[in-house]
Amino acid sequence: MNIIKKEGFDFGFDPQGCDTCEGNCCIGESGNIWINKQEIENLSNHLDISLEELRFRFLEKRGYKYSIKEIKLSSDNYACIFFNLEKKQCSIYEARPIQCRTFPFWDYFKNHKEEVIKECPAIKVF
Template sequence: MTMDRRDTDESPHPGILRKKGFEFGFDPEACAACAGRCCSGDPGRIWVSEGEIAKISRFLGIHPVDLVHTCLYRVDGRLSIREVPADDGFRCLFLESGRPARCAVYPVRPRQCRTFPFWDRYRGRGRLLAEECPGIRNPD
């Protein structure tokens, strides 16, 4: 589940992604040994925009209306990808199990997914995030 490199800053360590304002780096190579912990666990929201819905539906070869009805649900006027029960709680509907876990819509995944782990909620919380994500580096 690597992030889009356009959303990161240059890092002095090859392969480690960094973003200004975050005390940690992220090694996308660690995803190969992970079961998709960033896409499973406690229930949450995976927000999608109209543009992302169009891209995902095109990628899957289904009509956007069908995607909305089968894969998304509405929360306070916004749309989120459905989650399904999993051993550790819930997982994104598009997360295919295995090691590594695989995202069925990876090339067109929503921005929220592309920018993980550089979310505002993790600023100053790198150590806590490192307990969940094996790709977090130097969380001081």
């Protein structure tokens, strides 16, 4: 078992837990999936489309930032536009933004550990 740990967190993450998950970190309440300028360029290259097409089809401007669009699945259930609902996996995994790469080690979860434990089957508490 290869548990990932990060200083300041009293839980770890077992990547093998993703194998049994239905994409809980990519589906749920609507929220922001922030993506910065460099990540937008990387994603544009990954998808082999122009920056303009990427922004139009897949991003929403929120204030002065961009967020990846979501698909509404039901009244309060959304999925990232890049989450493949059939395969239950990220379709841009190699080019996903830092927000996705750092899950579940977000500062918010330092004080709300019970939420991430409930959401993510890959969490291992010490």
